[in-house]
Each structure stands twice: as C-alpha cells, then as structure tokens.
Amino acid sequence: MTDEKKVMLTLPEGKTVELPLRKGTEGPQAIDITSLYQQTGMFTFDPGFVSTASCDSGITYIDGQEGILRYRGYPIEELAGNASYLEVVHLLLYGELPSVEELQSFRGHITHHTMINEALRRFFEGFHYDAHPMAMMVGVTGSLAAFYHDSLDIKDARHRDISAHRMIAKMPTIAAACYKHNMGEPVMYPRNDLSYTGNFLYMMFATPCEEYEPNPIAEKALDLLFVLHADHEQNASTSTVRLASSSGANPFACVAAGIASLWGPAHGGANEAVLDMLEEIGSVDNIEKYIAKAKDKDDPFRLMGFGHRVYKNYDPRAKIIREVCHQVLEELADTNNPLFELAMRLEEIALQDEYFAERKLYPNVDFYSGIIYQALGIPRTMFTVMFAIARTAGWVAHWTEMISDPQLRIGRPRQIYTGPTKRAFVPIEQR
Numbered sequence: 001m002t003d004e005k006k007v008m009l010t011l012p013e014g015k016t017v018e019l020p021l022r023k024g025t026e027g028p029q030a031i032d033i034t035s036l037y038q039q040t041g042m043f044t045f046d047p048g049f050v051s052t053a054s055c056d057s058g059i060t061y062i063d064g065q066e067g068i069l070r071y072r073g074y075p076i077e078e079l080a081g082n083a084s085y086l087e088v089v090h091l092l093l094y095g096e097l098p099s100v101e102e103l104q105s106f107r108g109h110i111t112h113h114t115m116i117n118e119a120l121r122r123f124f125e126g127f128h129y130d131a132h133p134m135a136m137m138v139g140v141t142g143s144l145a146a147f148y149h150d151s152l153d154i155k156d157a158r159h160r161d162i163s164a165h166r167m168i169a170k171m172p173t174i175a176a177a178c179y180k181h182n183m184g185e186p187v188m189y190p191r192n193d194l195s196y197t198g199n200f201l202y203m204m205f206a207t208p209c210e211e212y213e214p215n216p217i218a219e220k221a222l223d224l225l226f227v228l229h230a231d232h233e234q235n236a237s238t239s240t241v242r243l244a245s246s247s248g249a250n251p252f253a254c255v256a257a258g259i260a261s262l263w264g265p266a267h268g269g270a271n272e273a274v275l276d277m278l279e280e281i282g283s284v285d286n287i288e289k290y291i292a293k294a295k296d297k298d299d300p301f302r303l304m305g306f307g308h309r310v311y312k313n314y315d316p317r318a319k320i321i322r323e324v325c326h327q328v329l330e331e332l333a334d335t336n337n338p339l340f341e342l343a344m345r346l347e348e349i350a351l352q353d354e355y356f357a358e359r360k361l362y363p364n365v366d367f368y369s370g371i372i373y374q375a376l377g378i379p380r381t382m383f384t385v386m387f388a389i390a391r392t393a394g395w396v397a398h399w400t401e402m403i404s405d406p407q408l409r410i411g412r413p414r415q416i417y418t419g420p421t422k423r424a425f426v427p428i429e430q431r
Contacts, residue, residue: 005021059397088227109165115170115189124140167396172203188202217327231394241398248410259388305367
C-alpha cells in the first residue's frame with residue numbers, strides 16, 4: 001500500500017522530485033521509484049536486488065535482524081511440528097489453515113493427481129543412467145505442459161488451482177522416478193493410502209519384490225523438513241518463477257525455471273556442501289585448524305552452512321531442525337554419528353569465536369538438513385531435489401498470487417551500459 005508520506009530526491013542540477021513511500025503491514029518502508037525514470041531520466045542501481053522490493057506479497061514475512069519467519073502470519077516455530085506439510089501448503093495457497101473437512105478435501109485433490117502419464121515415465125528412458133536428478137527434474141517438470149494443456153488458461157482461477165494441485169502432487173512422483181532411474185530399479189506407482197511424505201518414501205525405497213512400509217520417524221522428519229522449506233519469500237528461485245510468470249508463461253515452465261535456479265550451489269546445494277565440508281574437516285581435533293582457514297581471506301576454504309543472505313540472527317529454522325536431527329539419529333542411525341557430533345562441536349566453537357559473532361555468521365537451515373537426509377538414506381545428489389519438492393508449494397503460491405494481481409506487468413530490469421560507444425562498421429577486408 002502507498003503511504004501518504006513522500007521522500008524528496010534532489011538531483012545534481014538542483015531539481016527536486018517527490019517519490020511516494022510504500023509500507024506493508026510489517027517490515028521496512030520502500031521508496032516507490034516507479035516514476036523515477038519518467039521524472040528524471042535516471043535508473044537505480046542495485047546488483048543482486050539487495051535493497052529492492054520487487055513486488056507486494058501477502059505470503060511470507062521475514063525479519064532477518066530478529067530471526068523471524070512467518071507463513072501468512074504464523075510463526076514457523078508454531079507451524080513446525082504442529083501442522084502437516086499439506087496443511088502448510090493449503091495455508092500458503094489459500095491464506096488460511098484448513099479445517100478438518102477442508103484438509104480432507106484438499107488431500108483428496110492432491111492424491112487424485114499423484115500419478116504421472118505413462119508416456120512421461122518412458123520419457124525418463126531418454127536420460128543417461130547417471131544423469132543428475134536435478135537435470136531430469138527440470139526437463140520432466142517443463143514437459144508437463146505438453147500433457148496437461150486442458151487447464152493452462154492462467155486467467156482462469158479454476159485452471160490455476162488444478163495446475164497448482166498437479167505440480168504439488170506430481171513433484172514427489174517425478175523426484176522418486178529420478179532416483180529409480182539412477183538406481184536402475186523399476187518405478188513404483190504412488191499409493192493413495194499413504195501420507196504425502198510416506199508416499200514419497202514408498203516410491204523412493206520400495207521395490208516390487210517385497211513389502212515396504214515407511215518408517216513413521218522418517219515420515220515425520222521429512223514432513224517437518226518440507227514445512228521448513230516450503231517458502232522463503234523472494235529468494236532466487238521464487239524470483240525466477242515470478243519473473244518467468246510475468247511473461248504469461250505456463251506454470252509448469254515457470255516452476256521448471258525455478259528448479260533450474262534452485263540447482264545452483266549458492267541456493268539449493270548448500271546442504272550437500274555442508275556434508276562435503278564436514279568430511280573434509282574429518283575430526284573434532286581439526287576444527288580449530290579449519291576455523292583458522294575460514295578466517296584467512298587468502299584461503300579458499302569456507303565454513304558452509306553458516307550465515308545467510310537475509311538472516312543476521314540465528315536462522316529460526318536451524319533451531320528447529322537441530323532438535324529433529326537428534327531425534328532422527330537416535331531412531332534411525334548410529335547415535336554416535338561422527339558427522340553430527342562434528343557438526344555440533346563446530347557450531348559450538350564457531351559461535352564462541354568473535355570473528356563469526358561480529359559478522360553474525362550463525363548456522364542456517366542447511367547446516368543440519370543434509371545430515372538428516374543422509375540418515376534417511378537419501379543420496380546427496382537428491383538433496384536439492386528434496387528442496388524442490390518442498391519449495392514447490394511456495395513457488396505455486398507466489399505464481400498464483402502474481403497471476404491474480406490485476407496490476408501484473410512483465411518483469412523488465414534495466415541496466416547501466418558499459419560497452420563501447422557508437423562506432424563505424426568496418427568491412428571484413430579492411431579489418
């Protein structure tokens with residue numbers, strides 16, 4: 001919303017222009033520069049969009065200084081462990097937590113769409129046996145538009161709902177099929193009698209030759225991880241989905257673009273990098289040496305899983321996931337898991353070091369999530385895929401919100417041109 005207050009901008013030649021202030025229900029105010037170029041002939045310059053609000057949104061609120069994360073007003077600490085992932089998906093999509101009847105109906109809609117077309121299953125045969133699962137996720141998700149063009153009118157609210165439900169329902173099926181393709185095992189059909197995460201575990205680890213029932217501890221832990229990763233405001237992948245959506249592209253293409261953005265190691269691959277780092281450190285005895293390396297600006301070693309682009313306080317999700325890590329390892333893995341013990345000791349030492357305290361480099365959600373995935377038997381190449389399954393809820397919520405906005409405009413960032421000025425063309429024989 002636009003506030004009545006304005007800011008005055010004085011240009012070098014002395015001209016003054018007024019720019020309105022915009023303020024939401026919480027968070028900092030924003031200077032509305034929509035008319036800046038028209039009034040001044042100037043752009044703003046903000047690499048990485050660190051100080052730019054790209055949209056209005058009522059989905060997720062983050063206060064990085066205070067370590068606050070809320071979905072539709074609900075603190076993540078209250079949702080985690082109390083609400084199932086599908087309840088949170090309903091909240092993100094429709095703005096409210098569902099009643100018992102609404103959740104039953106919503107679960108029915110999702111369950112109805114869990115299968116994928118048989119031709120899509122054959123599509124996997126075109127990928128090399130050791131293709132990265134994220135490469136397959138990008139390709140298969142983008143191809144969904146070729147199978148479900150019956151509901152691709154993005155201006156139709158009912159079509160938007162169907163597309164959202166299809167993506168949320170099919171993402172675990174596609175992800176499990178990626179894993180099965182890598183393993184050379186037959187793809188398992190979804191089971192509608194299982195929960196969202198229970199069904200995923202079944203499709204991942206079941207085989208036709210023996211009975212399989214998901215472990216309730218694993219099922220619960222995975223559901224919680226999905227809740228924690230469901231949305232995170234205007235991050236790189238969500239912004240990618242929004243930018244692609246602004247052109248009117250179909251939702252499957254937009255989410256495929258989001259998956260491609262998430263694939264980057266600076267975004268979705270951080271938890272895998274944490275495990276690599278812990279294995280490199282190797283022992284609690286080596287922590288001091290590696291902390292010194294991390295503080296040495298000339299040393300390429302970095303502490304992975306510490307610090308966050310937004311949070312300048314303890315990531316609220318990291319506090320929750322740390323406790324879950326204890327529970328999962330007690331039930332499903334060796335309680336003397338060396339990587340977990342190393343991670344806890346590394347966290348303790350780093351938080352007591354002034355270097356990290358001054359820079360507010362606290363553990364983030366990725367610091368422990370990889371250890372949990374490993375305990376659940378999920379290979380590292382699938383870690384980012386797990387992120388994509390969970391984040392699909394946020395992507396489709398933002399896509400729906402954006403497409404429903406009557407003031408939607410195609411995204412078109414500007415630039416500061418630094419190339420050559422005008423020059424004359426020289427024929428090839430004279431060059």
